Amino acid sequence: MLEAYLPICLLLLVALGVAALMAGISEWIGPRRPNPRKLIPYESGMDPVGTARERYSVQFYLIAMLFIVFDVEVVLLYPWAVQVVELGWPVFWAVVLFLVVVMIGDWYCYKKGVFDWDREARQPRPPSEALSQEKALPVRETVET
Amino acid sequence: MDYYRIAFYLFGALTVLAAVVVVWSRNLIHAGMGLLLTLFGVAGLYALAAADFLAVVQILVYVGGIVILLLFGIMLTQRIAGRAPRTGVVNRTVGALIATGLFVLFVMVIFSARFAELPWIAQGRMIDRESAPPVGSTVERLGQLLVGPYLLLFEVAALVLTVALIGAAYLARRSRQEGARPRRMIS
Amino acid sequence: MAFESLQPKLLLLAAALLALFTMAAYTVYFERRISAWIQNRIGPNRVGPFGLLQPLADVLKLLFKEDIAPAAADRLLHRLAPMISVTAAVATIGVLPFAHNLILADVNIGILYILAITSLNVYGITLSGWASNSKYALLGGLRSSAQLISYEIAMGLAVLSVVVQSESLMTSQIVEAQAEIWNVLRNPLGFLIFLITAFAETNRLPFDLPEAEQELVAGYHTEYSSMKFGMFYVAEYMNVVLSSAVITTLFFGGYLVPFGHLFMSDLPAWARTGLEVLSFFGKTGFFVFVFIWVRWTIPRFKYNQLMRLGWVYLFPLAVLNLVLVALARMLF
Numbered sequence: 001m002l003e004a005y006l007p008i009c010l011l012l013l014v015a016l017g018v019a020a021l022m023a024g025i026s027e028w029i030g031p032r033r034p035n036p037r038k039l040i041p042y043e044s045g046m047d048p049v050g051t052a053r054e055r056y057s058v059q060f061y062l063i064a065m066l067f068i069v070f071d072v073e074v075v076l077l078y079p080w081a082v083q084v085v086e087l088g089w090p091v092f093w094a095v096v097l098f099l100v101v102v103m104i105g106d107w108y109c110y111k112k113g114v115f116d117w118d119r120e121a122r123q124p125r126p127p128s129e130a131l132s133q134e135k136a137l138p139v140r141e142t143v144e145t
Numbered sequence: 146m147d148y149y150r151i152a153f154y155l156f157g158a159l160t161v162l163a164a165v166v167v168v169w170s171r172n173l174i175h176a177g178m179g180l181l182l183t184l185f186g187v188a189g190l191y192a193l194a195a196a197d198f199l200a201v202v203q204i205l206v207y208v209g210g211i212v213i214l215l216l217f218g219i220m221l222t223q224r225i226a227g228r229a230p231r232t233g234v235v236n237r238t239v240g241a242l243i244a245t246g247l248f249v250l251f252v253m254v255i256f257s258a259r260f261a262e263l264p265w266i267a268q269g270r271m272i273d274r275e276s277a278p279p280v281g282s283t284v285e286r287l288g289q290l291l292v293g294p295y296l297l298l299f300e301v302a303a304l305v306l307t308v309a310l311i312g313a314a315y316l317a318r319r320s321r322q323e324g325a326r327p328r329r330m331i332s
Numbered sequence: 333m334a335f336e337s338l339q340p341k342l343l344l345l346a347a348a349l350l351a352l353f354t355m356a357a358y359t360v361y362f363e364r365r366i367s368a369w370i371q372n373r374i375g376p377n378r379v380g381p382f383g384l385l386q387p388l389a390d391v392l393k394l395l396f397k398e399d400i401a402p403a404a405a406d407r408l409l410h411r412l413a414p415m416i417s418v419t420a421a422v423a424t425i426g427v428l429p430f431a432h433n434l435i436l437a438d439v440n441i442g443i444l445y446i447l448a449i450t451s452l453n454v455y456g457i458t459l460s461g462w463a464s465n466s467k468y469a470l471l472g473g474l475r476s477s478a479q480l481i482s483y484e485i486a487m488g489l490a491v492l493s494v495v496v497q498s499e500s501l502m503t504s505q506i507v508e509a510q511a512e513i514w515n516v517l518r519n520p521l522g523f524l525i526f527l528i529t530a531f532a533e534t535n536r537l538p539f540d541l542p543e544a545e546q547e548l549v550a551g552y553h554t555e556y557s558s559m560k561f562g563m564f565y566v567a568e569y570m571n572v573v574l575s576s577a578v579i580t581t582l583f584f585g586g587y588l589v590p591f592g593h594l595f596m597s598d599l600p601a602w603a604r605t606g607l608e609v610l611s612f613f614g615k616t617g618f619f620v621f622v623f624i625w626v627r628w629t630i631p632r633f634k635y636n637q638l639m640r641l642g643w644v645y646l647f648p649l650a651v652l653n654l655v656l657v658a659l660a661r662m663l664f
Contacts (some may be wrong), residue, residue: 001336001628003309004340004437004438004439004440005192005197005437005439006148006152006297006341006437007338007341007345007426007436007437007584008423008426008427008436008437008445009152009437010341010342010345011242011422011423011425011426011436011437012419012423014345014349014420014422015418015422015423016399016415016489018349018419018422019270019414019415019416019418019422019563020415020416020560021564022414022415022418022563022566023414023559023560023563024251024561025395026394026395026397026399026558026562027399029395029396029561030395030398030399031396031398031557032269032398032399034400036403038400039400039401039402039403040403040404041349041402041404041464041465041466041469041555042466042554042555043466043467043468044547044549048321048466048467053205054569058221059216060221060474060477060478061214061217061218061221062313063478063481063482063639064210064214064217064477064481065214065310065312065313066313066314066643067210067213067214067215067481067484067485068206068211069307069309069310069313070485070647071205071206071209071210071333071484071485071488072206072210072302072306073302073303073306074300074485074488074489074492075202075205075206075488076291076299076303077492077654078198078284078288078444078492078495078501079198079284079285079287079288079289079291079493080288080291081495081496081658082284082285082288082495082499082500083152083288083289083499083664084496084499084502084658084661084662085286085661085662086497087288087289087292088646089662091292091296092658092662093483093657094292094296094299094300095292097303098300098302098303099651099654099655100223100298101300101303101304101362102303102307102651103304103648103651104307105306105310105311106643106647106648108310108311108314109310109311109314109643110448110643110644112314112315114643115639115640115643115644116640117634117635117636117639117640118636121578123620130471140648141612156455172407174409174462175408175409178412178459181455196438197439197441198440198441198444201444201447201448202444203443204446204448204449204452205448205453208448208451208452209448209451209452209454209484210481211452213454213455213458213477213481216458216462217477220462220474224405227507231402233420252618267583284440284501327464
């Protein structure tokens, strides 16, 4: 039974090797003429403003959290799915109950606006906040050439 | 040495080395990637122990989910802009003491346990890889147990996960409404 | 296992790799030709007859370009990210059945292996976005990873409904279970959900927000050049080919030849295998065409629409479909 996994191990090694080869060749063959202007991040031709290590919306984190919860729930269903008929009706209803509980969670998140990504865009910003945002913009950094 | 032994030591080495990276790396994102490799190595060890379903679930849930959550968390919470997140060394003495204590405890437990007499090992059969007929997947047996004797736990798991979900959604929304969200954000 | 018994597997592995790279390269070519045809243009036609050598020229050009990483980038992760993308794409071919008994590893949990490896894709994208230290890249990477994980749930549920029908996680068994009738006819809603999530998972239009040119330049691979950019590009097209292959396997009878039961048993073994391989790649090619066709037909979603579609519509629909399929299975 374990024998079946041997080609997978090989495949993973080969895949990693191919990827490393592709990345290595490009670094080896290509020319190398760096200059400071070339090495700044692309920002549509302007000098970069501030940094990319910026805080971002907590909603991305929330989505990752939702993903884990639902992923675990889906994974729990696979052992049932391979033998639905053998396990019979009581188990079927138990699974339906399970899914109902899962959907309650999804419904709650929907009601709380977790999936509502444009709520803030629809609400006008209070003027004071807009003002302080202007102030918070950092001074433009210029790159020495 | 047969292939299984080689694979075992490869996955074992991967697990341990990546764990060392997790502990030693001062860059939190690198540590997160180390954790990913550690969990991947553990998945390989599961597969070698004929726990195929567990191995795949390990990759699906831990490697594909939990580590992503960790990375998002690290990227989200870095306070000082313009600097890569770094770990600070805190409580070196206490940490060393606890680590040593745990290590001694584990070694003591491992050497005092008589594994051969444990019921689930004594009653279990050794799998002879050469002559044994191809064993079915562990998924069927898991399913029978999960919705049989452990049906209540199965349902409770759904409840617990839903409660976790509701808590997460509630907390995240509340902090935003109180105006605690940072002034400048990109989304 | 002795080395001798491993040899056919090694041959198959080499052949599958070659096929995957060739198909990915020519998907790029056909995408350019078909898009040109749809938009009433000519498309690449200079390199070789009908421009057929264009992919080769592209690869050579990429190889001789300068490999640039921003000075402020995290060099290690910047290098690692495209490697993860390519590895995750290539590793998927392990459990795809090309014909009866022609499969690299027919493992017990085959279809779950595909889902697990697909879930690794998200790292290539998140890391490239973060490591580049560029705002466009970071935004593209974040958006894309949130998109990938959002649609993975619905995809898992669609796969689950197929598993309910075939009562097995082995890809070969899933194909054999469709000998009488293809899954697409027994489970049309599941097919639709899987198709939509496949578009989202491969970052293709209408879900190509991570690289929405008008707002994000090139998304997570803005700061990549030379072959490292090529690796993301190749990985994207490999994922298109592999998604098509998985759709074929799950819903369109995989390698089974349509009406094959009428004449297949009279043929010699080599002809049967050949026909099955042809059937598999033919169906896969058709879905690759669908991917291209849709890309040049449908406009892009907005991000809020995308998240809404995934969580508010597709996910409950996938749960409902699972219950219905299981109910049908219990009743009939």
